[in-house]
Amino acid sequence: MKKFYITTPVYYVNDVPHIGHTYTTVAADVLARYHRALGEETFFLTGTDEHGAKIETKAKEMKLEPKQYADQIAAAFKQAWQELNISHDNFLRTTDAAHMAAAQKALQFMYEKGDIYLGKYEGLYCRGCEQYKNERDLVNGECPDHKTAPEKISEECYNFKLSKYQDELLKLIKKDKFKILPAGRKNEIISFYEKEGLQDISFSRKNVNWGIPIPWDKSHTVYVWADAFLNYLTGLGWNGEAGQLPKFWPASVQLMSKDILRVHSTIWPAMLLSLNLPLPEIIFVHGHFQVNGQKMSKSLGNAIAPRDLIKKYGVDAARYLIMSATAFGHDGDIGWEKFDDKYNADLANGLGNLTARVANLLEINKLELKLKIGNDKKLIKAYQTEMQDFKFDEALKVLWEKLRNGDTVLSDKKPWKLKDQKEIKNILEPIAQDILNVAGLLKPFMPAISEKIIKQFSAKEIKKGEPLFPRI
Numbered sequence: 365m366k367k368f369y370i371t372t373p374v375y376y377v378n379d380v381p382h383i384g385h386t387y388t389t390v391a392a393d394v395l396a397r398y399h400r401a402l403g404e405e406t407f408f409l410t411g412t413d414e415h416g417a418k419i420e421t422k423a424k425e426m427k428l429e430p431k432q433y434a435d436q437i438a439a440a441f442k443q444a445w446q447e448l449n450i451s452h453d454n455f456l457r458t459t460d461a462a463h464m465a466a467a468q469k470a471l472q473f474m475y476e477k478g479d480i481y482l483g484k485y486e487g488l489y490c491r492g493c494e495q496y497k498n499e500r501d502l503v504n505g506e507c508p509d510h511k512t513a514p515e516k517i518s519e520e521c522y523n524f525k526l527s528k529y530q531d532e533l534l535k536l537i538k539k540d541k542f543k544i545l546p547a548g549r550k551n552e553i554i555s556f557y558e559k560e561g562l563q564d565i566s567f568s569r570k571n572v573n574w575g576i577p578i579p580w581d582k583s584h585t586v587y588v589w590a591d592a593f594l595n596y597l598t599g600l601g602w603n604g605e606a607g608q609l610p611k612f613w614p615a616s617v618q619l620m621s622k623d624i625l626r627v628h629s630t631i632w633p634a635m636l637l638s639l640n641l642p643l644p645e646i647i648f649v650h651g652h653f654q655v656n657g658q659k660m661s662k663s664l665g666n667a668i669a670p671r672d673l674i675k676k677y678g679v680d681a682a683r684y685l686i687m688s689a690t691a692f693g694h695d696g697d698i699g700w701e702k703f704d705d706k707y708n709a710d711l712a713n714g715l716g717n718l719t720a721r722v723a724n725l726l727e728i729n730k731l732e733l734k735l736k737i738g739n740d741k742k743l744i745k746a747y748q749t750e751m752q753d754f755k756f757d758e759a760l761k762v763l764w765e766k767l768r769n770g771d772t773v774l775s776d777k778k779p780w781k782l783k784d785q786k787e788i789k790n791i792l793e794p795i796a797q798d799i800l801n802v803a804g805l806l807k808p809f810m811p812a813i814s815e816k817i818i819k820q821f822s823a824k825e826i827k828k829g830e831p832l833f834p835r836i
């Protein structure tokens with residue numbers, strides 16, 4: 365049986381889930397549901413990244429022990445994904461004992477292999493990114509992502525021989541053996557390899573207590589990214605043994621946005637090579653959301669919480685709005701007004717209205733239909749082509765094209781003005797059939813509402829029912 369393994373990043377617990385995390389997680393869920401429906405054996409992993417200086421600082425601010433604090437936020441992520449009907453197979457916390465033990469075992473192997481050696485780091489560190497920085501990464505002395513000046517650190521550390529893997533990785537990336545999508549992102553990374561190249565990187569922190577102890581020197585903790593990357597393996601039950609392939613590895617698709625592409629296409633694959641493990645097949649970088657033209661931030665107070673979306677639109681509509689907001693792989697601007705407009709146009713007046721009108725006409729004319737789901741091969745093909753290319757918004761457009769066609773036929777033929785039952789049936793039946801087929805293909809995006817429509821339109825006597833999307 366074909367296998368499909370999809371991951372989201374493990375999210376930092378310095379903040380509660382917002383629409384950015386939600387975007388990646390819903391997209392991963394759509395892909396997982398789509399591949400399950402194709403009959404593939406699917407594993408979907410998400411989770412939380414809980415160690416490091418950033419979380420340690422945040423917990424202190426909150427006057428909590430780091431673990432206590434992490435427990436609260438991890439619970440908030442779990443709750444959010446449950447509310448959004450996310451179908452992950454595992455939720456990995458990097459503070460799970462099994463993950464920590466496996467990470468130690470893996471690092472010990474890399475140390476004994478000679479890929480990790482004692483050194484010193486003197487330079488800059490951005491706590492927001494949890495990354496070592498060069499002067500050239502900064503804009504006006506600040507990290508462009510966090511708008512803060514990085515701290516200067518000088519400490520003994522254990523370095524990872526990242527430079528050793530430069531040539532091998534560059535070759536693999538160029539040959540698409542480790543495929544970075546969309547293509548523009550791949551080119552960015554190639555140019556990074558060619559212009560700046562890989563330098564050895566500190567894999568331990570002497571002055572950060574909140575982390576996994578380095579097994580051979582407990583006065584250091586593991587650099588949080590080295591710890592976090594391994595989640596993609598430990599989330600499958602991997603125990604840290606080099607060369608040992610867990611059932612679903614390598615990942616079919618690893619999703620993220622551009623902020624963490626660089627580390628995912630340098631440090632992460634190098635760790636895998638060091639551990640004698642194959643690289644993920646695809647890294648897919650989706651777009652970054654801005655809210656009304658501005659970066660989402662706490663200080664601006666413009667972050668959109670998944671719960672607010674659900675409250676306003678319902679679960680499935682929230683999922684639809686997120687997935688159709690922008691072309692997948694391209695940055696997008698979102699906001700409440702845009703969501704309202706799209707909700708009314710596509711859902712209340714679109715899918716909801718057409719479904720209600722057709723069901724109503726079938727009911728009052730007491731027409732009996734025998735519809736069959738999944739019998740439009742052309743529609744399925746057009747939809748699948750877009751789905752295989754990660755063009756979710758295009759796949760949805762294919763379905764909405766069908767719905768719009770149904771609307772046009774209704775307005776042209778005005779079956780409510782006709783008397784002849786057979787004539788009415790001839791108009792309504794193909795539209796009802798299209799609605800049923802569209803609902804079948806909508807399942808990965810709107811699992812509950814599509815089931816409702818399928819149930820409604822598979823019955824012998826179709827009834828109008830409650831409105832699916834009350835107008836806002």
Ligand code: MSP
Nearest residue numbers: 373374375376384385388413592593620621652653
């Ligand atoms: N903990 C690291 C990842 C470690 S993975 C081994 C991290 N966490 S994070 O909480 O900052 O999550 C970043 C990810 O959240 C992005 O890569 C993206 O998937 C998602 N998003 C966060 N904000 C986003 C937007 N504004 N827009 C779209 N997605 C964004 O980085």
